[in-house]
Amino acid sequence: MYIPKHFEIMNEAEISKFIEANSFGQLISLHDAAIVSTHMPFLFDAESRVLVGHMAKANPQWQQIQNQKALVTLQGDHAYVSPSWYESEGVPTWNYQAVHIEGIAESFTDPEKLKQLVDTLTEQNESGYPFPWKPNYAASMLRGIIGIEITITSIQCKFKLSQNRSAQDQSNVQEHLAHGGHEALADAMNKS
Numbered sequence: 001m002y003i004p005k006h007f008e009i010m011n012e013a014e015i016s017k018f019i020e021a022n023s024f025g026q027l028i029s030l031h032d033a034a035i036v037s038t039h040m041p042f043l044f045d046a047e048s049r050v051l052v053g054h055m056a057k058a059n060p061q062w063q064q065i066q067n068q069k070a071l072v073t074l075q076g077d078h079a080y081v082s083p084s085w086y087e088s089e090g091v092p093t094w095n096y097q098a099v100h101i102e103g104i105a106e107s108f109t110d111p112e113k114l115k116q117l118v119d120t121l122t123e124q125n126e127s128g129y130p131f132p133w134k135p136n137y138a139a140s141m142l143r144g145i146i147g148i149e150i151t152i153t154s155i156q157c158k159f160k161l162s163q164n165r166s167a168q169d170q171s172n173v174q175e176h177l178a179h180g181g182h183e184a185l186a187d188a189m190n191k192s
Contacts, residue, residue: 001100001156006164009157016046018076018157019099025074027053027148029065029105036061040148041121042072049152051101052117054145062107062146070105070150073098077185081162085176086169095173095185097159103150114142161185161192 009015023044028037038061042053051072055062076097083090108114126133162173170189178186 003158015157019044028071051150065105072101079182085172100156102154103152108147161189
């Protein structure tokens, strides 16, 4: 990913927080010499530098992924930025936050490991509901999915949040984003 220095994020804690908050992404790999992608949720273990997810067993992507390089892309909020928001001259652009994670992928079918993965994903996503659903998977359901574990070799993080603009331009962009339904992106500009 092309990252000018003023958009590059190197702080590991900040990157980890972003990955955990934006953990639905794309797993991209080669299958029969073609580029393939699967959208899926991931669990991130920063300490072990591992991403784990799962896909349908019917999805052929997993069949050629064993010990192969893979790319996972994660994206936060994003929005168009009009040059009319600037005091100084500018061009139309886009503000966004993105992470690219490269690693070596392996598939797994161990029922206990799959159950733990699905249970953890479910608990994370159900915890905010007043009556959270409790997982109770039959072994037959777990046989319909394949686990994917990616041992991370590199992480690139880009927060393109108008850091290359003047303080006044940044303030104007932030105000327009906040009033245009992109509060999370405006808030991210406060932190960059």
